[in-house]
Each structure stands twice: as structure tokens, then as C-alpha cells.
Amino acid sequence: MTPSRTSEARGYSATKDDLLKRLRRIEGQVRGIEGMVEEERYCIDVLTQISAVQAALDKVALGLLDDHAQHCVIGAAKDDQVEKTQELMAAVGRLMRRG
Amino acid sequence: MTPSRTSEARGYSATKDDLLKRLRRIEGQVRGIEGMVEEERYCIDVLTQISAVQAALDKVALGLLDDHAQHCVIGAAKDDQVEKTQELMAAVGRLMRRG
């Protein structure tokens, strides 16, 4: 959205619209799953939808990790890079262990 | 074990309210994440919320897998058990590979 990516304090504005669009789609998918449970749809079909939401959330998470790396790590002062990288690794650890 | 269990067409009715409550909470969490992205909150905090949603979805998925096993596998005719178990395993595989 803005021409100079690294000059931004926080980041992800370049892909903010894209992230929001994907999150709204995920919200809709979760609502769809609620509807399936309401109608007592076959568990396996519900599970397939849950897998799809998990995959979509993984993509959003990877996008955010990448934004963090692009905006908060690259081009920062070295001490900040150390700290931001530690935060990044902790976040990756939580994602791999899932919460 | 109870006579009514296997006579139910689909299952998970016992925990349907619980599942719906958890899914609505997940939907609210996803909406919360959208708000965080709107406000350009710190990526790492957004990622922590995504991990929490993933963990909550994993719990819902395990609940559904268990319902499937309880209602569709246990007490079914043997041929049905074979088929339902194959479906169960395929669903576990999708959940492990995440979609």
C-alpha cells in the first residue's frame, strides 16, 4: 500500500487487506461449520471443513510471520533484530505445538 | 452401551450444544483477530491468538472424531465398522497434515 515497506513501524499494511479478506473467509467457514453441527451433518464432513480452516489459518500465520520478519527484523538495528527474532521463534514454536 | 446410542442416525447430539458453544467462541476469536489486524496490532500478538484458535479447533476436531468412533464405529455391524474406521483414519490423516 505504501511505497517504502521498511520505513513502517509495524508492518503488514501492504497485505492488510489480503489478511482481512482471508480472515473474513475463515470466519465464514467457522460459521458454516456451526451450521453443519446444527443440522447434525456427518462428522467426517465437518472434520474435513475443520482441516480446511486449519490450513487457511496456517497460511495466515505464515503471512504474519513473514511480515514480522520483513518489517521488524530486516533493516532493524542489530539489538532489535535479536529480540524480534526471539519473538519470531517463540511464535513458530507455539504454531508448531498448536497453541 | 445404551440402547439409544446406536439407534441414532448421526450422533454427536449429546455434545451438540457444547460443540456449538465452542465453535461460536472460535468464531468470536477469529473476529477478534480481524479487529487486531484492522488496528495493525503487533504481529506476534496476532500469531498468539491464531495459535489459540488452532488449539481450540483441534479440540473440536478430537471431539468430533470421538463422536464418530462412539456413534458410527462402536456397536455397528462389522462391515460398517470397517468403512467407518477407514473414514476416521482418512480424517485423522487430514488433520495431521492440516488440510
Place this chain on the structure above:
Amino acid sequence: MTPSRTSEARGYSATKDDLLKRLRRIEGQVRGIEGMVEEERYCIDVLTQISAVQAALDKVALGLLDDHAQHCVIGAAKDDQVEKTQELMAAVGRLMRRG
């Protein structure tokens, strides 16, 4: 390997050789990763190998889950099915949370 699968007490004998072959390949892959670390190979290449081992272990785990379902759940007395299914679900939960 044996004609009557469900009469076996424990199971997975039909695919035992296959499981062992896959586990020995995984053992070799882990040894290969040790060699890469010894030689200080590029981290990203080591990580790619770790992902491959994880995927191979997931496949072994799915095979074992399926054996458990085939041998210990299907065709068992109903009370046993309930217990074996609970064990199965607990194992799936551990695999999804990774340990």
C-alpha cells in the same frame, strides 16, 4: 500375512515387515541428519530433512492407528471397543499436539 486378521491378538503382523522397513529407513534418515550437522551443512537443508522424517513418522503413526482400529476395535466385544477407541483417541490427540 495370516489369512484371518481379526483372530490375531495384537495385530499389525500383516504389515510388520513394511513398518520395520519404514522405521529402518527413518533411522537411516536421522543418521544422515547427524552427518549433515557434523559437516555443518546449511541449516535450511537440515531442516528439509527433518520435515521429511516428520512426514515419514506421521505415515508410520497413521499405519499403526489403522492397525489398532482394524485389530483391536473392529470385531471386538463392545465394551472392549469403547476402551480401545478411547485409547485410540488419546493417541490421536498426542500425535496432533506432537508429544
Place this chain on the structure above:
Amino acid sequence: MTPSRTSEARGYSATKDDLLKRLRRIEGQVRGIEGMVEEERYCIDVLTQISAVQAALDKVALGLLDDHAQHCVIGAAKDDQVEKTQELMAAVGRLMRRG
């Protein structure tokens, strides 16, 4: 932060012994799983061991990701940082999807 850190070509030498020790333990665990399969031990117990190996591999992977970030991203020239960060993200993606 230490002067020697960024001057190293590849990295992870500081924790190389630790990584190797952990990988050898994982190799031993995989061999232990082979023994369990040989003896036709109960599938669920084998699965518990597989989950333990997966968790141990996740820790090694996180250690390597962190080394990559510390040695190849932090302190590097900006263009290199961009490239190294992209590699890092691709590796995280593979780990999350497991191979």
C-alpha cells in the same frame, strides 16, 4: 552480540554438540520403536513413542531455525537478510505442514 557470532560462515557450531547429542538420542528412540514393532508391542505404546520422537524432532528443528536466524539473518547485509528470511519462512511452512 558476541563478535565471533557473525563472522562464522555457517553457524550452529555453538550448539553443534548439543544438536548431535539430541539427534543421537532420537536415533536411539527410533531404534527402540523398531524393537517394539519386532516384539509386536501394543500399538498405542508404539504411538506414544512416535509422538515423543516427533516432539524431540520439533525441538531440534526450532533450534536449527533459531541458529539460522542468529547466524544467517541477524547482522547480515540487508539483501542477504531478505533472502535468508525467505528461506526461513519456507522452512517453517514445511515444518508446519510436516514435510
